[in-house]
Amino acid sequence: MAKSTAWLLHLKDAWRTAVGERELVHLIEEPTLLDIPVTPFYCRQVLIWENQILPVLDLAAWLAGQPLSRAHKLVGVFAYQEHLDAVLSYGAVPLESVPTRRVVDDQDACELPTEPIGWRQVTISCFSDGGHAVPILDLPYIFSGALLSDVMQ
Amino acid sequence: MAELTSMEAASEPALLYAVLTFDGRKLLLPQAEVRSLEPLLDIEPITAEFSDAVGTIAFGGEYWPVYCLDWELALLNEVPNIRRVCVVLSVGEAYLGLLCDQIAPFGSSRPALQPMPACMARSYSPFHALTIHAGEIACVTTAAQLWAFLQSTSDAGAAYG
Numbered sequence: 001m002a003k004s005t006a007w008l009l010h011l012k013d014a015w016r017t018a019v020g021e022r023e024l025v026h027l028i029e030e031p032t033l034l035d036i037p038v039t040p041f042y043c044r045q046v047l048i049w050e051n052q053i054l055p056v057l058d059l060a061a062w063l064a065g066q067p068l069s070r071a072h073k074l075v076g077v078f079a080y081q082e083h084l085d086a087v088l089s090y091g092a093v094p095l096e097s098v099p100t101r102r103v104v105d106d107q108d109a110c111e112l113p114t115e116p117i118g119w120r121q122v123t124i125s126c127f128s129d130g131g132h133a134v135p136i137l138d139l140p141y142i143f144s145g146a147l148l149s150d151v152m153q
Numbered sequence: 154m155a156e157l158t159s160m161e162a163a164s165e166p167a168l169l170y171a172v173l174t175f176d177g178r179k180l181l182l183p184q185a186e187v188r189s190l191e192p193l194l195d196i197e198p199i200t201a202e203f204s205d206a207v208g209t210i211a212f213g214g215e216y217w218p219v220y221c222l223d224w225e226l227a228l229l230n231e232v233p234n235i236r237r238v239c240v241v242l243s244v245g246e247a248y249l250g251l252l253c254d255q256i257a258p259f260g261s262s263r264p265a266l267q268p269m270p271a272c273m274a275r276s277y278s279p280f281h282a283l284t285i286h287a288g289e290i291a292c293v294t295t296a297a298q299l300w301a302f303l304q305s306t307s308d309a310g311a312a313y314g
Contacts, residue, residue: 014213023285034289034290035224035281036273036280036292037224037226037280037292038225038226038275038278038279038280038302039273039275039278039279040272040275043270043273044273046270046273046283046290048285048288048290050314051285052267053267053284053285053290055270055272056274057272057273091270091272094217106251116240129240141190142272143270143271143272144272145271145272145274148271148272148273148274148275149273
């Protein structure tokens with residue numbers, strides 16, 4: 001049985017998701033977030049990190065299908081590759097609390113939660129943690145613009 | 154997120170940029186597209202042709218629309234007291250006026266442009282890049298992009314919200 005380590009992320013209320021151990025690269029408390037006009041309701045802000053401008057994608061707002069508060073006390077900075085040979089790209093997601101580490105076994109795989117329905121679009125798999133289904137985020141998908149295309153359809 | 158490649162950078166219409174400030178936020182436009190700075194006193198009443206503008210300005214022997222936007226790029230019908238200058242921009246052979254609070258050159262150095270993050274780049278956004286200016290974010294556009302956005306906004310029959 002293969003085991004791997006994941007970060008468990010708390011998005012909002014009971015919405016939890018996870019990323020691979022190496023995908024979470026930084027946490028920023030009390031981040032300075034800057035609004036950009038003419039942007040989708042779930043991705044209206046950016047932050048400056050390591051002299052780069054990163055999009056702040058509010059996954060909870062996207063899952064809720066409506067704008068939520070733009071005041072965030074904590075964001076995670078995530079690394080992803082758009083394809084195997086691509087250089088690392090970075091994006092940020094607001095979090096409710098500091099992520100916790102989990103060791104995940106193949107036998108923990110489970111079905112995706114049925115609600116909210118958006119989980120199916122933004123996750124690659126799911127595992128059970130203490131009886132709760134935890135979707136694993138597809139970071140390249142959400143930051144690539146594919147999510148925007150889905151919303152526009 | 155990488156900076157624009159040298160090829161992309163070479164396709165930029167100008168090397169120097171002007172920084173327009175609206176409500177404390179910043180917009181970068183190629184300096185070559187800024188044709189004139191006019192006082193608000195020179196703005197004349199709107200015409201039926203430019204009913205979504207706040208007025209018209211005479212430039213090059215013709216009258217051109219003058220727009221007033223808030224930071225969300227919504228068209229305003231009334232000019233806030235903080236607007237101080239009308240920037241006349243060239244769009245091909247046409248012109249448009251844009252009211253802003255302040256305008257200044259970006260400086261002699263070329264800004265490090267970062268493409269709009271793909272996850273936030275709406276198809277009708279007038280911005281093609283973002284940059285850091287004096288520790289703040291500036292949105293990078295061109296007069297043609299702004300004009301296309303204003304036209305799409307007008308076509309929608311209402312200001313963008």
